[in-house]
Amino acid sequence: MGDIILSSRQLTLKNSKMHAGAYDRPGETVMAGVLDSVNQRTQLVGQNRLELLLFRLRGRQIYGNVFKVKEVLQCPKLSSIPNSRAVVRGVAHTRGETIPVIDLGMAIGLPGIPQEELPNSFVIITEYNRKTQGFLVTAVDRIMNMNWEDILPPPKGTGKDIYLTAVTKIDDKLAEIIDVEKILSEVSPLREDVTEELRSRSAARAPGHLPVLVVDDSSVARRQIERCLIAIGMQVVTRNDGKQALQYLQEITEDGSKAKDHLSLIISDVEMPEMDGYTLVTRVKSDPALSDLFVMLHTSLSGVFNKAMVQKVGADDFMAKFSPDELAERIMEIVDKG
Numbered sequence: 001m002g003d004i005i006l007s008s009r010q011l012t013l014k015n016s017k018m019h020a021g022a023y024d025r026p027g028e029t030v031m032a033g034v035l036d037s038v039n040q041r042t043q044l045v046g047q048n049r050l051e052l053l054l055f056r057l058r059g060r061q062i063y064g065n066v067f068k069v070k071e072v073l074q075c076p077k078l079s080s081i082p083n084s085r086a087v088v089r090g091v092a093h094t095r096g097e098t099i100p101v102i103d104l105g106m107a108i109g110l111p112g113i114p115q116e117e118l119p120n121s122f123v124i125i126t127e128y129n130r131k132t133q134g135f136l137v138t139a140v141d142r143i144m145n146m147n148w149e150d151i152l153p154p155p156k157g158t159g160k161d162i163y164l165t166a167v168t169k170i171d172d173k174l175a176e177i178i179d180v181e182k183i184l185s186e187v188s189p190l191r192e193d194v195t196e197e198l199r200s201r202s203a204a205r206a207p208g209h210l211p212v213l214v215v216d217d218s219s220v221a222r223r224q225i226e227r228c229l230i231a232i233g234m235q236v237v238t239r240n241d242g243k244q245a246l247q248y249l250q251e252i253t254e255d256g257s258k259a260k261d262h263l264s265l266i267i268s269d270v271e272m273p274e275m276d277g278y279t280l281v282t283r284v285k286s287d288p289a290l291s292d293l294f295v296m297l298h299t300s301l302s303g304v305f306n307k308a309m310v311q312k313v314g315a316d317d318f319m320a321k322f323s324p325d326e327l328a329e330r331i332m333e334i335v336d337k338g
Helices: 038-042 115-120 180-187 196-203 219-231 242-252 277-285 304-313 324-337
Strands: 012-014 049-056 062-065 069-074 088-094 097-103 122-128 131-137 139-147 164-170 173-178 212-215 236-239 265-268 294-299 317-320
Touching: 049 122, 049 173, 062 164, 088 122, 122 139, 180 219, 196 219, 196 324, 212 219, 212 242, 219 236, 219 324, 236 242, 242 265, 242 277, 265 277, 265 324, 277 294, 277 304, 294 324, 317 324
Parallel strands: 012 069, 062 173, 097 131, 212 236, 212 265, 265 294, 294 317
Antiparallel strands: 049 062, 049 139, 069 122, 088 097, 122 131, 164 173
């Protein structure tokens, strides 16, 4: 998912108005109860549960995401960046780092936060796609521990260019979950092409490999991975979440065959609506028809606590998004080993 998941460290709030149950009243107590260790965090693995960080942009609409949060702080003084996009409001200097700060509202087409309101706004400092960046929001509310079954795909007919990756209900109000991968691909585009050297190596490989199943709720991420795999001569099948992927796997094996007879491997995101990647791996590895299939978790999350989760659910590999050359090289290695 454009997805934003909490780190295993305690979420730090500085000078914060953040509190449970309201968005607008200042001076409330700091939120507590965030999972603060690997052991606690991994208890959710395979249970199809997530922690959703709720926040507001301008207006009363509730937004959420599954950020890997380093900390949330009241907006510090921002230094301007010459020739930067308007959506990048400046850089923050915190804990020895210089971090670009993106106005999340502007990034999805809403009015930006006025300059005079910045001191009363908040910056969510996140690690995402191997980089650290801040997202500027009007207010931060709380973290909800939820089931992925309650996180649903956007309603049909909303179009391809929306910045939603999912929706859910919080206290009878609709919360919109933002596709951060789409935002970052527009604000700070990643190189998506495999190098010519790797293309040449792939051309020398034996042909006839089975397709790769790519599972990701972000259309941007699916496109990036598919483009990478096609460049090295692989066929690709895509599904939008773990539930769709599991249904597909059950369909292709209902004749008594094994998934390995149809696919080379699965590349799956972790944070997805309806069924997350950890739960998908658990279901795959517990089904005799599917269990022999190689599964790689490919996600914006990184660090030791994620490796612990990968080991717990029994995935075969883990890779942080997104490096086309690293992914291409690793896939060729896996497929060529058979």
